[in-house]
Amino acid sequence: MSSSLHIRSSVLRFTQSVCRTAFGRRYEEEGTEKSMFLGLLKEAQELLTTFYYTDFIPFLGWIDKLNGLMGRLEKIFKVLDGFYQNVIDEHLDPKREKLEDEEDIIDALLQQKNDQSNAMDLTPGHIKPIIMNLIVGGADTSAAALVWAMTSLMKNQRVMHKVQSEVRNLFSGKDFIEENDIQKLPYLKAVIKETLRLYPPLPLLVTRETMKKCNIGGYEIPEKTLVYVNAWAVHRDNETWEDPEEFYPERFLEKNIDFRGQDFELIPFGSGRRICPGVHMAVATIEVTLANLLCSFDWEMAQGIKSEDIDIDVLPGIVQHKKNHLCVVAKNCI
Numbered sequence: 067m068s069s070s071l072h073i074r075s076s077v078l079r080f081t082q083s084v085c086r087t088a089f090g091r092r093y094e095e096e097g098t099e100k101s102m103f104l105g106l107l108k109e110a111q112e113l114l115t116t117f118y119y120t121d122f123i124p125f126l127g128w129i130d131k132l133n134g135l136m137g138r139l140e141k142i143f144k145v146l147d148g149f150y151q152n153v154i155d156e157h158l159d160p161k162r163e164k165l166e167d168e169e170d171i172i173d174a175l176l177q178q179k180n181d182q183s184n185a186m187d188l189t190p191g192h193i194k195p196i197i198m199n200l201i202v203g204g205a206d207t208s209a210a211a212l213v214w215a216m217t218s219l220m221k222n223q224r225v226m227h228k229v230q231s232e233v234r235n236l237f238s239g240k241d242f243i244e245e246n247d248i249q250k251l252p253y254l255k256a257v258i259k260e261t262l263r264l265y266p267p268l269p270l271l272v273t274r275e276t277m278k279k280c281n282i283g284g285y286e287i288p289e290k291t292l293v294y295v296n297a298w299a300v301h302r303d304n305e306t307w308e309d310p311e312e313f314y315p316e317r318f319l320e321k322n323i324d325f326r327g328q329d330f331e332l333i334p335f336g337s338g339r340r341i342c343p344g345v346h347m348a349v350a351t352i353e354v355t356l357a358n359l360l361c362s363f364d365w366e367m368a369q370g371i372k373s374e375d376i377d378i379d380v381l382p383g384i385v386q387h388k389k390n391h392l393c394v395v396a397k398n399c400i
Contacts, residue, residue, distance in 0.1 A: 086170075089153055106145060106146060109138075110198075111202060113135075113138060113139060114202065114384055115382065116135060118130050118135065120136075146194075146198065150193075151190060153172065154190055154193060154194075157173060157176055158176065171196075171200065175193050176193075204344050204347070207348065207385055208267075208352055210385050210386060210388075211261060211262060211352050214265035214386075214388065215261040215356055216359070216365075216392055217376060217388060217392050218257075218260070218261055219257070219365075220365065220373055220376055220392070220394055223373065225313065225315060226360075226365070228253060229253050229254055229257050229315075229360060232251055232252075232254060233254060233361045234361055234399070236251070237357075237361055238361070242358060243354060243358050243361055244354070245350050245354055247357070248350075248354065248357060254353065254356065254357055255318075255353065256315035256316065256317075256318040256319050257315045258352055258353060258356065259323070259325060260314065262325055262332070262334040263301045263332055263334070264301065265386060266301060266386065267385055268297065268384060269296070269297055270297065270384075271294070271295040271297050271333070272340065273292055273293070275292055276291045277289070295336070298386075300330075303331070361399070362398070363399055364397045366397065367395070368393045368394060369395075
C-alpha cells in the first residue's frame with residue numbers, strides 16, 4: 067500500500083477534524099456539499115498566498131483588478147459569507163438535532179453572543195472570521211507538519227527505528243493509540259519538535275502590524291508597519307542551535323525547550339497575545355496521527371527510490387508544503 071494515499075489525504079482528514087470541532091459536521095459523506103466546501107477552501111488558500119500590488123505598492127493596485135484577482139476575491143468572499151451564514155443559521159434553528167455533550171465552537175460563540183453579562187457584543191461579523199481562521203489555519207498547517215515529519219523520518223532511518231521502537235515497545239498490539247498515551251512517548255514528542263523547528267508550517271508566521279511608532283535595534287519603525295517574523299531563520303540560527311541543519315531530535319531530550327511561546331528560539335506557533343490559539347489541538351492531532359502511523363505500519367521507500375533521493379523542495383505560499391509528494395510503501399506491522 068502506498069503511503070502517498072495517507073499523506074495526500076491528510077489535508078482532508080485534518081479538515082474533517084477541524085470541521086467536526088467548529089461546525090459539528092465532518093463534510094465526509096455529503097457528496098456535492100463536501101466537494102463544494104473543499105473547492106472553496108482550496109480557492110481561499112490560493113488567494114491567501116497570492117501577491118497583491120494593492121498591499122505593497124498601492125498606486126499599482128489597478129493591476130489586481132486588471133488580472134482578475136479582485137474579482138476572484140469578491141466572489142469567494144460572497145460565497146464563503148453565505149456558507150458561514152448558513153452554518154450559523156443551522157445552529158440557531160430550534161429544531162436542530164444534537165446531543166447535549168456535542169456542542170461545537172459555533173455553539174459556544176452563540177452562547178457568548180446571547181450572554182447579557184458579556185462586555186463584547188458578538189455578531190455574525192465576528193463569528194465568521196473566527197470560523198475562517200479555524201478552517202484555513204487548523205487543517206493545512208497540521209497536514210504540512212505531518213508530511214514533513216514523515217519526510218524527515220524516511221531520510222533519517224536511525225531516528226525512524228528509534229521512534230518506532232519507543233512506540234511499539236509500549237503499544238504494540240493496541241488498536242489505536244490515544245491522546246493520553248502520548249505522554250509516555252518523549253522521543254516521539256522530540257521528533258515532532260525537531261520537525262517543527264526545521265520545517266515550521268508558517269515560516270514567516272502570521273503578518274503583524276505595529277500599533278504605534280517604536281524603536282527596535284536602533285531602527286525607527288513607523289506606526290502600521292507590516293512586520294514579518296522569520297521563524298525559519300530563527301530555528302536555524304547557528305548561535306542558538308548546534309548543527310542547526312541536522313535532523314537531531316535528541317537535542318530536545320537534552321534541553322527543556324518548548325514551542326508554546328516562552329522559548330523564543332522555537333516559535334512555530336508564534337508567541338505572546340498573537341500565538342496560535344489552536345496550538346494544543348494541532349499538536350495533539352499531529353502526535354496521535356504520527357504515533358499510529360508508526361505503530362501500525364513499517365515504512366519503506368518505493369521501488370527504485372533511495373532515502374537520499376527524497377527532496378525537501380517547498381511550494382511557494384504562506385504554508386510551507388512539500389513540493390513533490392512523498393511516495394513510500396506502507397506494510398502492515400505483524
